[in-house]
Amino acid sequence: MKLVEERIQKDGRILNDDILKVDSFLNHQIDPQLMMDIGQEFARRFANTKADRILTVESSGIAPAVMTGYQLNLPVVFARKHKSLTLPDNVYTADVFSFTKRVNNKIIIDKRFLHQGEKVLIIDDFLANGQAVGGLLDIAQAAGAQIEGVGVVIEKAFQRGQKFLDEHHIHVEALAKITAFDHGKVIFAKD
Amino acid sequence: MKLVEERIQKDGRILNDDILKVDSFLNHQIDPQLMMDIGQEFARRFANTKADRILTVESSGIAPAVMTGYQLNLPVVFARKHKSLTLPDNVYTADVFSFTKRVNNKIIIDKRFLHQGEKVLIIDDFLANGQAVGGLLDIAQAAGAQIEGVGVVIEKAFQRGQKFLDEHHIHVEALAKITAFDHGKVIFAKD
Numbered sequence: 001m002k003l004v005e006e007r008i009q010k011d012g013r014i015l016n017d018d019i020l021k022v023d024s025f026l027n028h029q030i031d032p033q034l035m036m037d038i039g040q041e042f043a044r045r046f047a048n049t050k051a052d053r054i055l056t057v058e059s060s061g062i063a064p065a066v067m068t069g070y071q072l073n074l075p076v077v078f079a080r081k082h083k084s085l086t087l088p089d090n091v092y093t094a095d096v097f098s099f100t101k102r103v104n105n106k107i108i109i110d111k112r113f114l115h116q117g118e119k120v121l122i123i124d125d126f127l128a129n130g131q132a133v134g135g136l137l138d139i140a141q142a143a144g145a146q147i148e149g150v151g152v153v154i155e156k157a158f159q160r161g162q163k164f165l166d167e168h169h170i171h172v173e174a175l176a177k178i179t180a181f182d183h184g185k186v187i188f189a190k191d
Numbered sequence: 192m193k194l195v196e197e198r199i200q201k202d203g204r205i206l207n208d209d210i211l212k213v214d215s216f217l218n219h220q221i222d223p224q225l226m227m228d229i230g231q232e233f234a235r236r237f238a239n240t241k242a243d244r245i246l247t248v249e250s251s252g253i254a255p256a257v258m259t260g261y262q263l264n265l266p267v268v269f270a271r272k273h274k275s276l277t278l279p280d281n282v283y284t285a286d287v288f289s290f291t292k293r294v295n296n297k298i299i300i301d302k303r304f305l306h307q308g309e310k311v312l313i314i315d316d317f318l319a320n321g322q323a324v325g326g327l328l329d330i331a332q333a334a335g336a337q338i339e340g341v342g343v344v345i346e347k348a349f350q351r352g353q354k355f356l357d358e359h360h361i362h363v364e365a366l367a368k369i370t371a372f373d374h375g376k377v378i379f380a381k382d
Binding site: 023028030031032036058059062066067074075076077083101112 | 214215219220221222223224226227244249250253254257258260261264265266267268269271274275292294300301303304
């Protein structure tokens with residue numbers, strides 16, 4: 001999606017070989033018009049995907065997921081990162097390791113919001129190593145739900161996420177697919 | 192706003208004299224159509240408010256804030272709850288006590304996204320004791336920014352938030368204003 005690539009070129013900041021900061025429009029400050037465009041694009045790409053709901057992870061996934069849910073007329077469930085030692089009752093849970101922050105997060109979804117036999121679409125801001133999606137996959141499997149597709153705003157294609165999802169036969173749509181950072185420049189995959 | 196009151200009557204769950212759970216449409220599962228209606232209503236109520244950006248706090252404030260930002264064509268900045276002991280550089284920070292979870296959270300906003308002399312609108316899911324808004328107020332004051340108004344989806348008017356904001360001469364718009372929980376029923380303020 002040209003719009004996302006252009007915005008990354010304009011406002012993204014490369015911190016090192018791994019980390020692209022997009023906190024001026026996606027995950028700290030949010031550009032709501034861009035989020036709506038992103039929601040429309042995911043809705044177009046997943047128009048033929050039957051889904052009962054959208055899953056994402058707090059907090060950065062919420063804005064693109066809600067706009068996609070608005071376009072597809074689907075409820076959005078965001079997994080919460082769970083901090084306390086005691087788990088509430090009746091939740092699905094999975095472990096997600098954040099390479100950026102070097103911490104292990106437990107994510108949880110209330111069992112009232114994901115049911116056996118349901119089809120789900122995952123929307124998130126980034127696909128890097130596939131940790132967040134992997135956690136949602138664990139939860140979907142525990143619930144007996146089926147992942148119909150994954151949509152990410154930005155994929156870092158040089159990390160392991162795509163391979164991980166291929167191994168699980170899960171279709172991915174990335175609006176901007178980054179193949180490398182080269183001397184402070186972002187290189188995108190050719191369409 | 193009738194739509195929000197009706198949804199609370201239909202899907203809200205009163206856990207005790209203090210806590211109303213609205214996790215089936217607002218802060219765990221999200222109804223995107225309702226969020227758009229909420230965004231439109233806040234945009235109507237704050238149509239004459241001059242603001243440079245919208246502030247909220249992750250995670251539950253993001254969906255209504257982004258829809259309001261979409262309608263008012265304003266960027267949205269969500270304060271992050273900060274977990275690690277070391278603070279990143281160049282952030283505004285404030286302490287927010289959560290009565291529900293009985294924990295103290297530090298919230299942070301990057302200094303690049305809030306500037307002296309700016310006018311801001313705060314959008315959040317709940318106004319209860321005013322802790323979250325108080326944290327954003329501290330940050331706005333530190334930045335030299337001015338809060339032009341606060342919009343909350345649900346106000347628990349029997350708690351201290353309204354009084355706190357009155358003392359700071361801050362105008363509040365609540366889409367559903369709850370005066371009491373009475374034998375498992377939600378009582379709303381008369382318009």
